[in-house]
Amino acid sequence: MTATNGFDQRAAAYINAQGVDGRVNVELVADDGMTINLGPQHPATHGTLRIVVHLDGERVVWADPVCGYMHRGYEKLTEVRTYPQITTLINRLDWLSSFANEVPFMLGVEKLLGVETPERAQWIRTILFEMGRIANLMIFLGDMGVQLGAITPVFYAFRDREHVLNLIESATGGRFHPYYNRIGGLKDDLPRDWIVDTKLTMKKVRDFCDEIETLLMNNDIFKTRTKGVGVIPKDVALGYGLSGANIRASGVDWDLRRDEQSPLAWSHCEWKVWTHKAGDSFARYWVRLQEVRESTNIIEQLLDGLPSGPFRAKVRKIIKVPAGSTWVHTENPLGELGYYIVSAGGLGPHRVKIRTPSFNNISILPWLLKDMYVADLITVLASLYFILGDIDR
Amino acid sequence: MAYEEVLKTLEWQLGSRILQSELGEDDLSIRVNVQDWRSAAQICREELGCRYFTFLSAIDWLVNPDLSGEKTFSTSTQAPDAAFTIITDEPERRAGGTSRFQIFGRVSDIESGISLTLIADLDENDLRAPSWVPVYPGADWHERETWEMFGITFDEHPGLRHIYLPEEFEGYPLRKDFPLLARQVRPWPGLVDMEEMPGADAEEDFQ
Numbered sequence: 001m002t003a004t005n006g007f008d009q010r011a012a013a014y015i016n017a018q019g020v021d022g023r024v025n026v027e028l029v030a031d032d033g034m035t036i037n038l039g040p041q042h043p044a045t046h047g048t049l050r051i052v053v054h055l056d057g058e059r060v061v062w063a064d065p066v067c068g069y070m071h072r073g074y075e076k077l078t079e080v081r082t083y084p085q086i087t088t089l090i091n092r093l094d095w096l097s098s099f100a101n102e103v104p105f106m107l108g109v110e111k112l113l114g115v116e117t118p119e120r121a122q123w124i125r126t127i128l129f130e131m132g133r134i135a136n137l138m139i140f141l142g143d144m145g146v147q148l149g150a151i152t153p154v155f156y157a158f159r160d161r162e163h164v165l166n167l168i169e170s171a172t173g174g175r176f177h178p179y180y181n182r183i184g185g186l187k188d189d190l191p192r193d194w195i196v197d198t199k200l201t202m203k204k205v206r207d208f209c210d211e212i213e214t215l216l217m218n219n220d221i222f223k224t225r226t227k228g229v230g231v232i233p234k235d236v237a238l239g240y241g242l243s244g245a246n247i248r249a250s251g252v253d254w255d256l257r258r259d260e261q262s263p264l265a266w267s268h269c270e271w272k273v274w275t276h277k278a279g280d281s282f283a284r285y286w287v288r289l290q291e292v293r294e295s296t297n298i299i300e301q302l303l304d305g306l307p308s309g310p311f312r313a314k315v316r317k318i319i320k321v322p323a324g325s326t327w328v329h330t331e332n333p334l335g336e337l338g339y340y341i342v343s344a345g346g347l348g349p350h351r352v353k354i355r356t357p358s359f360n361n362i363s364i365l366p367w368l369l370k371d372m373y374v375a376d377l378i379t380v381l382a383s384l385y386f387i388l389g390d391i392d393r
Numbered sequence: 394m395a396y397e398e399v400l401k402t403l404e405w406q407l408g409s410r411i412l413q414s415e416l417g418e419d420d421l422s423i424r425v426n427v428q429d430w431r432s433a434a435q436i437c438r439e440e441l442g443c444r445y446f447t448f449l450s451a452i453d454w455l456v457n458p459d460l461s462g463e464k465t466f467s468t469s470t471q472a473p474d475a476a477f478t479i480i481t482d483e484p485e486r487r488a489g490g491t492s493r494f495q496i497f498g499r500v501s502d503i504e505s506g507i508s509l510t511l512i513a514d515l516d517e518n519d520l521r522a523p524s525w526v527p528v529y530p531g532a533d534w535h536e537r538e539t540w541e542m543f544g545i546t547f548d549e550h551p552g553l554r555h556i557y558l559p560e561e562f563e564g565y566p567l568r569k570d571f572p573l574l575a576r577q578v579r580p581w582p583g584l585v586d587m588e589e590m591p592g593a594d595a596e597e598d599f600q
Binding site: 068073079236241260325340342343345359360 | 555
């Protein structure tokens with residue numbers, strides 16, 4: 001393995017001395033460089049992640065992320081709640097793609113229960129899953145500009161994201177936390193005229209992609225600041241368990257939507273998995289931009305072929321899941337989200353291991369930030385794209 | 394490569410070091426001795442090409458004091474008794490085992506789509522296992538989390554320290570005998586939803 005572990009004894013000693021709650025912002029150590037805090041309140045962290053960075057001039061000697069500012073103990077809480085009640089918890093893992101967090105859990109419980117979910121429900125789930133992906137990645141496409149000093153793209157992103165959120169709201173009743181999935185199907189069917197509106201919005205999203213491509217991605221400054229910055233080789237990415245666009249930007253052609261047998265409807269449409277060879281920050285941006293375009297294609301095809309029928313299977317009101325264990329994972333906007341559900345035959349699970357994409361994506365930081373210049377640090381953080389609720393659970 | 398072949402390869406490589414295996418529909422679980430925990434991962438990586446690290450964690454098999462079986466939510470103000478029984482049944486425990494703590498890790502070969510779960514039983518009086526970090530660098534944070542939440546030590550880990558909780562935190566929160574104080578103080582209001590309507594037959598009651 002070429003990857004060395006990024007842990008440094010000095011880093012540990014420093015963090016232990018300060019305590020996790022240390023608020024020191026600049027620590028000057030005589031002739032041994034400078035240790036500064038990045039965060040916890042830094043906009044590039046999408047939440048409250050603190051990174052202790054030791055600098056020698058402008059070069060990073062070591063960097064150590066400190067998580068836990070938003071740790072809510074979801075894995076413990078799942079053990080004292082019933083299965084339907086857990087949906088509200090996992091909604092808040094990665095709060096930008098709440099719908100996508102619900103789906104694999106529901107699939108897992110349905111697998112353990114042996115419930116046959118109607119096809120229409122699975123198709124609508126897939127459509128909203130992809131809409132969640134668009135809403136999530138649009139934030140990234142605009143936000144990356146802000147991190148590099150270009151303010152305008154984020155306004156465009158939020159403006160056009162609003163159309164997508166309105167559609168999610170009109171179908172589910174919630175803009176950010178839909179709670180639309182039920183065990184065995186969905187809460188409700190799609191509202192009237194929703195399909196027509198969605199098709200119009202998908203055009204707007206594609207226009208946004210074109211706009212951001214010419215405005216930001218083809219900008220010379222943007223290219224200079226992202227190309228060759230934060231290169232992750234394929235082998236290292238695999239060893240750290242990176243997933244989603246981060247690993248596809250390192251040239252790994254792997255997408256669970258295509259490569260995993262799933263009851264969801266991706267196999268019914270024609271679409272392409274985009275990869276990039278470079279593995280740098282620019283590649284990660286480029287791959288995500290293509291993914292948004294691809295998602296609009298998937299949604300349009302699914303809307304055209306949406307089957308009729310019931311949207312929910314018959315399930316008992318009091319859901320007792322038979323004993324057993326299952327592992328279900330899907331390709332979420334940020335990467336591979338998986339639930340290892342162990343049921344002991346009760347109203348709630350015995351244990352749920354939540355494998356979140358951001359946790360693995362961020363664990364590469366000590367390795368990646370080493371020997372980097374401090375000006376590139378934010379670029380790399382922004383391009384890895386993590387949501388803190390997804391790290392801290 | 395189908396899962397049967399993967400199992401054959403592993404049986405050939407690991408031999409008697411496989412204590413038990415369970416072949417699912419599109420899944421494979423292998424239970425090994427804890428001494429072989431790292432060498433099994435090494436073989437998965439080198440011989441099977443499972444270069445992708447998914448996750449690593451642990452399970453405490455004490456009966457959940459709150460929601461298991463026929464029980465409803467605990468409303469007692471007492472801390473749960475430590476003398477709870479351990480779940481040892483087959484359907485829950487993939488690939489068997491009888492110990493209270495099990496660690497499990499998942500690795501995949503993303504090119505062929507093969508992924509498998511490795512499981513090892515731990516001695517309750519000596520909760521330690523060899524670290525996976527030399528094989529999969531991504532195991533670093535997962536082992537820190539498992540150490541923090543279950544109190545399982547990973548030998549040769551480059552720096553076991555807290556990842557989520559403060560340094561001075563005491564106890565291991567994901568163990569079943571660690572009381573969830575919020576529930577002890579006030580019963581979970583969601584309990585109301587679970588009460589059956591008087592006279593209604595729950596078996597016939599559909600959504």
